[in-house]
Amino acid sequence: MSLFEGIRLALAQIRAQKLKSFFTLLGVTIGVMFLIAIVSIVSGMGRFMEEDLVGKLIPKNSFELRRRPNMVMGDVDEAEWREWAARPRLREDDIKPVIEQLPASATWAYYSEDNVTVESKYGRPKSISLTVVDGEWFGQKNMSVTSGRLPSSQELDLGSTVAVIGEDVRNHFFPGIDPVGRELIIGAIPYQVIGVAESQGSAFGISLDKFAVVPYKTAARRLVNPTRIIDGIIIKLPDDQQMQAVKEDIRVFMRAHRGLRPSQKDNFSLQTADSALEFWKKIQGFLVLAGIALPAIGLLVGSIVIMNIMLVAVAERTREIGVRKALGARRRDILAQFLVESTTLALLGAALGIASGFGLAKLISAFSPLPATVELWSVVVGVVVGCTVGIVSGVYPASRASRLDPVTALRSE
DSSP states (O other), X not given: OOHHHHHHHHHHHHHHTHHHHHHHHHHHHHHHHHHHHHHHHHHHHHHIIIIIIHHHHSOTTEEEEESSOSSOOSOOOHHHHHHHXXXXXXXXXXXXXXXXXXXXXXXXXXXXXEEEEEEETTEEEEEEEEEEEEESHHHHTTOOEEEEOOOOHHHHHHTOSEEEEOHHHHHHHSTTSOOTTOEEEETTEEEEEEEEEOOOOEETTEESXXXXXXXXXXXXXXXXXXXXXXXXXXXEOSSHHHHHHHHHHHHXXXXXXXXXXXXXXXXXXXXXXXXXXXXXXXXXXXXXXXXXXHHHHHHHHHHHHHHHHHHHHHHHTHHHHHHHHHTTOOHHHHHHHHHHHHHHHHHHHHXXXXXXXXXXXXXXXXXXXXXXXXXXXXXXXXXXXXXXXXXXXXXXXXXXXXXXXXXXXXXXX
């Protein structure tokens, strides 16, 4: 019997016994659905962490020199927090010596940031994230504007009172009007809005667009840090290999600059995107394993159900099997018929599970802060799992059907 003939017979049986077939498919459908949904959410979160959250804070092929890590994931005990707090702050005096160690291919920027209450004559005072910057900060962050422009190098050097704002700041302080050319009051000083940044999105339901960026050499720097103190220096290289080499050079320089002995730990942080994501990648691995292991319970139940249903089908169709054998059907034809039928059932269940998994992932993404990205490999796994469940579940019933004696089978009522 050909494969297509087996599939045709299997589909005919499914149509003839719709309710039984539905309950047969249910276990495989649920298992594959949760496999697709969980993998989609975990993959989406991973992509979000790498490209949107950490990727925006620490640009690719770059590292940050700070007192403590900018991104902290995982458990940090109280002793380590105290050690970080006891470290000396980075100062403006550190900027030039660090920059002098960099190769010509490197770009650099330094910044300070904190939450500051600002106002305008079009909106009530509100706390936003204020960042004061100098150097190639905007280029390193790949920041672009939807209206207006970014500060020029001359404006950064002169400390001009200009500002680039996020979408949330625009909507609150300049509702229904173009903010470009208007004033945002920061620390009682008016700053002219020259650009509105492209939306940065949100992180787990928290907006990333509630910010303003101004040149470091303005009075605003005194609102975010004590005098002559900075939060960090960002150094970016053309590729990862150069970045790692320069990072090690800066480590050696900073240890010498601060007079650290070989036995002493670093009293500063050099953080890359990979080091910030190290803890998340461990968690992601466990989540993917859980996403595969938990649906396996549903698939196991589904395979048992398919096997039982196929055994019932063999019992109900004993006379049919006897007729087929009497007409010349070989043992392998009977075996193939029932194997194809069980596999077709499981694949239909897997197909429904894949479609349901897509829908569930999209619903979760739409109604919660969890992102979801459907991975092609999870679809392939769903199909392979469905096929495997069908074959494994159908082997025993198919073997039992193929071994029936035709004379005995014909006598069956």
